[in-house]
Amino acid sequence: MHDCHKDFFHTKGLKNTPTRDWVYHTLTHKALTAEDVYLALLKQKKKIVFSTIYRILEQFSEHGITERLFLDNENKTRYQLKEEHDDHVHQLICTQCHEVVNLSTCPVEGLTQDIQKASNFKIVYHQLRFYGLCQKCRA
Amino acid sequence: MHDCHKDFFHTKGLKNTPTRDWVYHTLTHKALTAEDVYLALLKQKKKIVFSTIYRILEQFSEHGITERLFLDNENKTRYQLKEEHDDHVHQLICTQCHEVVNLSTCPVEGLTQDIQKASNFKIVYHQLRFYGLCQKCRA
DNA sequence: GTAGATGCAAATTTTTTGCATTTAG
DNA sequence: CTAAATGCAAAAAATTTGCATCTAC
Numbered sequence: 628m629h630d631c632h633k634d635f636f637h638t639k640g641l642k643n644t645p646t647r648d649w650v651y652h653t654l655t656h657k658a659l660t661a662e663d664v665y666l667a668l669l670k671q672k673k674k675i676v677f678s679t680i681y682r683i684l685e686q687f688s689e690h691g692i693t694e695r696l697f698l699d700n701e702n703k704t705r706y707q708l709k710e711e712h713d714d715h716v717h718q719l720i721c722t723q724c725h726e727v728v729n730l731s732t733c734p735v736e737g738l739t740q741d742i743q744k745a746s747n748f749k750i751v752y753h754q755l756r757f758y759g760l761c762q763k764c765r766a
Numbered sequence: 767m768h769d770c771h772k773d774f775f776h777t778k779g780l781k782n783t784p785t786r787d788w789v790y791h792t793l794t795h796k797a798l799t800a801e802d803v804y805l806a807l808l809k810q811k812k813k814i815v816f817s818t819i820y821r822i823l824e825q826f827s828e829h830g831i832t833e834r835l836f837l838d839n840e841n842k843t844r845y846q847l848k849e850e851h852d853d854h855v856h857q858l859i860c861t862q863c864h865e866v867v868n869l870s871t872c873p874v875e876g877l878t879q880d881i882q883k884a885s886n887f888k889i890v891y892h893q894l895r896f897y898g899l900c901q902k903c904r905a
Numbered sequence: 906g907t908a909g910a911t912g913c914a915a916a917t918t919t920t921t922t923g924c925a926t927t928t929a930g
Numbered sequence: 931c932t933a934a935a936t937g938c939a940a941a942a943a944a945t946t947t948g949c950a951t952c953t954a955c
Contacts, residue, residue: 642929642934661920676937681920683935697836702945703919704841719887728885734877735894742896746867748858750898755874757881759889781954783910800944815912820945822910841920842944 639690649673650683651692658696658705658725698722716754721761730755778829788812789822790831797835797844797864837861855893860900869894 632651636643653659653667661680668675684706687693694709694716707727717730735755743750771790775782792798792806800819807814823845826832833848833855846866856869874894882889 637930644929644935646936674937677919678921678938679936685920695838699834702841702843719881719885719889721887722890728887730881734874738873739896742858742869743898746858747901748860748867748896748898749904750858750896751861752898753894753896755892755894757878757887757889757892759882759887759891762886765888781909783954785911813912816944817913817946818911824946 639692641686641690646675646679647683649675650680651687654687654693654706654708656708656727656729658698658707658720658727660703660705662703664706696720696727698725715752716756718755719757719759719761721764722758723760723764726761728761778831780825780829785814785818786822788814789819790826793826793832793845793847795847795866795868797837797846797859797866799842799844801842803845835859835866837864854891855895857894858896858898858900860903861897862899862903865900867900 632643632648636647641647649668649671650664653664659667661677661684664680664684665675665677684693688695688706691709693706696705696707697703698705698720705725710729715733717733719728719730720726733755735753739750739753742748771782771787775786780786788807788810789803792803798806800816800823803819803823804814804816823832823843827834827845830848832845835844835846836842837844837859844864849868854872856872858867858869859865872894874892878889878892881887
């Protein structure tokens, strides 16, 4: 069995199982639905059921391995690999192929304090998302 | 029958019906689910079915009257009144009561061009959302 | 009168749950 | 050996659709 992420899973308190490994390897910089993952694994002849996929993806999200994303015109959850280090989100999202590019800098860092003061909200995190078409999908 | 929004609906090509008016009056600065709307109207003894609510909310969203919003920990669509004028979104959202405060300024206006150039994306719109607890919910 | 709106019931889609069995550590 | 993970089937939750009837204009 694959064990290239054995330690990685173990540090999260997760067992290193084949299904978990398959799902993990399916995830990319694109934001995938549970069905996308299912179909990708089906194509590779990996047998897995939807409930397992959902359970794994939800665990991944709880442990900060993945992140949930919703697009405005569909009623389903997409999951994308999450950058380890930070809890706020700055990304470019292609609305056609669902590729996600993480922005390295936080352009609104300084703003949070100001807005917090002005609004009386206790701000916990923020998301800055730019939507559009990636280079490929512009064709 | 209410007709305070008669002209408003007509300019959108929508008939001025009681149900549409009820749903419209239910919407606020909070982001509500279809069920929230249903329950609010039930409480006012207004009889309406879910399919009608969904149809109206989707129409409102198509016509820019409302806007869809997803929270990270629930799998359902929320609808909020949308500011007429702009297509991008800058808001403060209370994760507990779902109050939404629209920010008047766009703090990332200048950035879009830069990111577009650096990324080769054709950026169509963006969303900047700060999540936290509003003054009431902090108590 | 007619296009659009609604109610109702049924279907679809997405996600979750219970439980018996299996497996990683 | 034990807690966690999986498969399977069934249920639940959210949303959509078809169609007959009704209503705004």
